[in-house]
Amino acid sequence: MTHAGIDVVDVRRSFGPVEAVRGVTLTAQPGRVTGLVGPNGAGKTTLLLMLASLLQPDAGAIRIAGVDPIADPAAARRMIGWMPDALGAWPALTARETVAVSARLYGMTRSQAAERAAALLAHVGLMDLADAPARVLSRGQKQRLGLARALVHDPQVLLLDEPASGLDPQARIDLRLLLRGFAAAGRTVLVSSHVLAELDELVDDAAFLVAGRSVARPDEQPARARAWRMRVAGPPVSLVGIAGALGRRPEEVTVDRGTFLLAFEGDAAAAEGLRALVGAGLPVAEFAPAVGRLEQAFLDLGNSPEERA
Ligand SMILES: Nc1ncnc2c1ncn2[C@@H]1O[C@H](COP(=O)(O)OP(=O)(O)OP(=O)(O)O)[C@@H](O)[C@H]1O
Numbered sequence: 001m002t003h004a005g006i007d008v009v010d011v012r013r014s015f016g017p018v019e020a021v022r023g024v025t026l027t028a029q030p031g032r033v034t035g036l037v038g039p040n041g042a043g044k045t046t047l048l049l050m051l052a053s054l055l056q057p058d059a060g061a062i063r064i065a066g067v068d069p070i071a072d073p074a075a076a077r078r079m080i081g082w083m084p085d086a087l088g089a090w091p092a093l094t095a096r097e098t099v100a101v102s103a104r105l106y107g108m109t110r111s112q113a114a115e116r117a118a119a120l121l122a123h124v125g126l127m128d129l130a131d132a133p134a135r136v137l138s139r140g141q142k143q144r145l146g147l148a149r150a151l152v153h154d155p156q157v158l159l160l161d162e163p164a165s166g167l168d169p170q171a172r173i174d175l176r177l178l179l180r181g182f183a184a185a186g187r188t189v190l191v192s193s194h195v196l197a198e199l200d201e202l203v204d205d206a207a208f209l210v211a212g213r214s215v216a217r218p219d220e221q222p223a224r225a226r227a228w229r230m231r232v233a234g235p236p237v238s239l240v241g242i243a244g245a246l247g248r249r250p251e252e253v254t255v256d257r258g259t260f261l262l263a264f265e266g267d268a269a270a271a272e273g274l275r276a277l278v279g280a281g282l283p284v285a286e287f288a289p290a291v292g293r294l295e296q297a298f299l300d301l302g303n304s305p306e307e308r309a
Pocket of ligand 1: 015018019020021038039040041042043044045046047193194
């Protein structure tokens with residue numbers, strides 16, 4: 001438990017009778033972006049608050065770059081940048097003042113704080129709105145301001161709760177580049193979301209939370225059949241032709257919105273299937289998993305009876 005990332009071992013936290021987090025063990029490695037994935041109410045925010053030293057666990061151990069945020073919250077906070085899902089506080093301050101005040105709270109001089117605020121607002125693409133009051137910013141712009149504030153003290157570890165909600169596609173791409181750059185500098189990023197397509201494009205690793213517990217990564221579980229979507233170019237192709245090329249019955253092929261859904265047990269079987277389809281002369285124009293990597297992994301979790309126990 002001494003690396004530069006995040007280590008969580010069997011952490012628990014209840015609110016009265018509600019067991020919000022009831023056994024989470026996970027690691028977020030430095031140099032990587034780790035997704036914290038789980039449905040609404042899974043305990044993601046509760047866990048992130050504990051990592052950010054803002055909430056006490058009932059049991060378990062947390063280390064942020066080797067520091068225990070409960071025993072030494074000041075040391076942990078120097079290392080952590082925390083971006084909550086909603087930008088709280090100070091609606092009357094401008095975007096520039098919001099970041100500068102945060103910088104002052106971390107001990108910077110007035111001129112250092114002003115310089116830092118300008119650099120960070122440019123970094124998150126908010127320079128045009130630097131002198132607008134924070135309350136007039138759109139949700140996506142507030143997200144960016146929250147990110148600038150989280151980065152103010154040049155943290156080693158970034159914790160982000162649903163950072164992409166409210167962001168338009170360009171802003172989402174910008175966020176991805178920014179977080180990847182942050183991780184590429186050897187720092188640690190843990191980012192939560194229940195929108196799996198959003199995380200899919202962002203993360204290197206994923207930790208899964210279901211009903212307050214961490215569950216095994218689905219790619220450590222045995223391969224299951226999953227759907228691939230295929231589109232063919234040109235005139236319609238018969239189901240019988242596709243099934244025949246794969247040595248299957250026509251009822252094993254599903255038609256969906258002008259494309260075909262085919263089940264394969266893993267990448268190797270899909271690659272073999274594609275070879276057979278192309279070999280049979282089918283003009284395959286698209287061939288890809290029907291759902292995103294994380295979405296499929298999450299669906300796999302739901303299918304796993306032992307994880308539901
Ligand atoms: N302060 C609190 N008091 C009582 N119950 C709480 C409190 N905070 C969270 N909970 C409960 O703990 C559970 C986990 O909540 P949490 O906000 O951590 O989930 P989440 O995974 O972040 O959900 P979402 O994706 O909807 O944001 C929920 O059942 C929630 O109602």
